[in-house]
Amino acid sequence: REMSDSKPRKVFFSRQLPGVALDRLAAEADVTIWPKADAPTPDELSDVVRGCDAILTLLSDAVDGRVMDAAGPQLKVISNYAVGYNNIDLAAAKQRGIQVGNTPDVLTDATADLAATLMLAASRRVAEAADDVTSGRWQNWEPAGLLGVEPSGKTLGIIGMGRIGKALANRMVGGWKMNLIYTSRRDQTDVNESLSGRRVELDELLRESDFISIHVALCEATRKLIDAEAFAKMKSNVVLVNTARGEIIDQDALLDALDTCKIFTAGLDVTTPEPLPASHPLVQHQRCLILPHIGSATTTARSAMTEIAVDNIIAGIQGKSLRCPVTL
Ligand code: DGY
Numbered sequence: 001r002e003m004s005d006s007k008p009r010k011v012f013f014s015r016q017l018p019g020v021a022l023d024r025l026a027a028e029a030d031v032t033i034w035p036k037a038d039a040p041t042p043d044e045l046s047d048v049v050r051g052c053d054a055i056l057t058l059l060s061d062a063v064d065g066r067v068m069d070a071a072g073p074q075l076k077v078i079s080n081y082a083v084g085y086n087n088i089d090l091a092a093a094k095q096r097g098i099q100v101g102n103t104p105d106v107l108t109d110a111t112a113d114l115a116a117t118l119m120l121a122a123s124r125r126v127a128e129a130a131d132d133v134t135s136g137r138w139q140n141w142e143p144a145g146l147l148g149v150e151p152s153g154k155t156l157g158i159i160g161m162g163r164i165g166k167a168l169a170n171r172m173v174g175g176w177k178m179n180l181i182y183t184s185r186r187d188q189t190d191v192n193e194s195l196s197g198r199r200v201e202l203d204e205l206l207r208e209s210d211f212i213s214i215h216v217a218l219c220e221a222t223r224k225l226i227d228a229e230a231f232a233k234m235k236s237n238v239v240l241v242n243t244a245r246g247e248i249i250d251q252d253a254l255l256d257a258l259d260t261c262k263i264f265t266a267g268l269d270v271t272t273p274e275p276l277p278a279s280h281p282l283v284q285h286q287r288c289l290i291l292p293h294i295g296s297a298t299t300t301a302r303s304a305m306t307e308i309a310v311d312n313i314i315a316g317i318q319g320k321s322l323r324c325p326v327t328l
Contacts, residue, residue: 009317012049013056014040017081019303021310028314029053046070053077054313059084059293060274065092077316079309082296083107085326086218086245094328101312101322105163106304107296111243112167114295115213118241118267119172123211124148125265127289149210149237149264151176157209158182159202159225160216160244161191168213169195181205206233211241218245228253237264243295246272251282258287269295 009029013022016033025031032048034040039060040048049055049071057063059082068075068089078088079101093100121127129146132138156172158165161184172178173195180197182188183205191197202225205212212234216222226240227250234240240263242249251272257263265287274293282288296302311323 009053010051011054011056011313011317012052014045014061015056015058015081017056017302017306017309018299019306021303021306025310025313029317042067049075053317054079056081056309056313057087058082059087062087064089065096068092068096068098076319077101077313077322079312079316079322080326081305081309084217084245088326090326090328099312099316099322100326100328101309101316101324102326103305103308104324106308107301108163108167110298110301111164111295112171113298114269114291115164115168115215115241115243116171118243118269118289118291119151119211119213119239122241122265122267122289123151123239125287128286131286149239151178151211153177153179154210155179155181155208157200157205157212159205159212159214160184161188161197161199162215164243165213165215166191168215169197172211173197178211181208202230203233206230207235209238210235211239213241214244214248216244216248218247222248224248224250226250226253228256231257231262234263236262239263239265239267241267243269246270246274254288255281255285258282258285265289267291269293 011029011031013031013033042062045061046067049067052071053074054077056079063078075098077099078093080088081103083102083104085100085102088100090100125146125148156178158169161182169180169191173180180195181200182197183202184199187199225248231253254266258266267289269291270293271290276283283290308324315322
C-alpha cells in the first residue's frame with residue numbers, strides 16, 4: 001500500500017524515545033506509545049501490535065514469529081532502537097517479508113567511551129573506593145590501600161574488531177599507548193597499520209592480554225564465549241570489560257574467576273538478565289563494577305538513534321529500503 005492511501009498507518013513504539021524525530025512520524029502515521037514504566041511482556045506485546053504497519057522495539061523486547069503474526073500480514077518493518085538485534089528473530093522476519101532496521105554508527109563513540117570508562121574504573125577499583133567513602137570505611141590514606149593496575153604500555157585484547165572495537169582501540173592505543181591484539185573474522189589492515197594491531201586467535205588473545213574488552217554481537221557462536229575454559233587461559237590480574245551483551249560471558253565462571261582472584265576486576269555494562277537483581281553475587285562483588293546498560297546513553301547518541309529508527313519506519317511503511325537495514 002502507498003502512503004497516499006486514506007487509511008492511516010499504525011505504528012507501535014514500545015517506549016517513548018528521546019529526541020524530536022517522532023514529530024516527523026506523527027505526520028505520517030498514528031503512533032501509539034507503550035504507556036507503562038515496565039516493558040510489555042511478550043503477551044502484552046503481541047496484543048498491542050495487532051494491526052500495526054511498523055513496530056519500534058528495544059533490545060529488551062523479544063520479537064519472534066508469534067509477535068509478527070499477532071501484528072498481522074500488513075506488518076512491514078521492525079525498527080530496533082539499538083545497533084544489536086539479537087532480540088529479533090531474523091529468519092521469521094525474512095520468511096514474512098518484514099524489513100528489520102537498526103541504529104549503527106551514531107552510538108559508536110558513546111559506547112567506546114563507556115568501554116574506556118569501565119577499563120579505567122575497573123582497573124583503579126573506583127566502585128570499591130567510592131563505596132569506602134560512602135560507607136564511612138575510609139579512615140586513613142593507606143600506602144598499600146586500593147592498589148590498581150595501569151593500562152599504559154599493557155596489552156589490550158579486543159574481541160571483535162568492528163566499529164566500536166576500533167573506536168576503543170583508537171582511544172586506548174592513541175591515549176594510553178597500549179599494545180593491541182584483536183580477534184576478527186578478517187584482518188583489519190587499517191588497525192594493523194595505524195594502531196600497530198595484530199589479529200590473533202581467541203586463545204592467544206586470552207593468554208596475552210592484560211585488559212580484555214568484548215565487542216562481538218551475540219549469536220550462537222558467541223554465547224558463553226568467555227567460559228571457565230577461557231578464564232583458565234587468562235593471565236592473572238586481567239581486567240575484563242563487556243559492553244556488548246551479557247550472554248557472551250558465563251556469569252558463573254566469571255564469579256568463580258573473581259572469587260579465586262583469577263582475574264583482577266570486571267567492568268560490565270551488560271548482564272544476564274537485565275536488570276541483574278541487587279542481591280546477585282556479581283552485583284555484591286567488590287571487584288565487579290556493573291552499570292545498567294548505558295553504553296549509548298548520551299543525548300547525542302540517543303537523539304541520533306531516534307532519527308535513524310524513525311527514518312527506518314518511514315521508509316519501511318512506504319515499502320522502500322531502510323536507511324539502516326539489517327541483512328536478512
Ligand atoms: C545497542 O545499541 O545494541 C545497545 O545495546 C543499546 O544502545
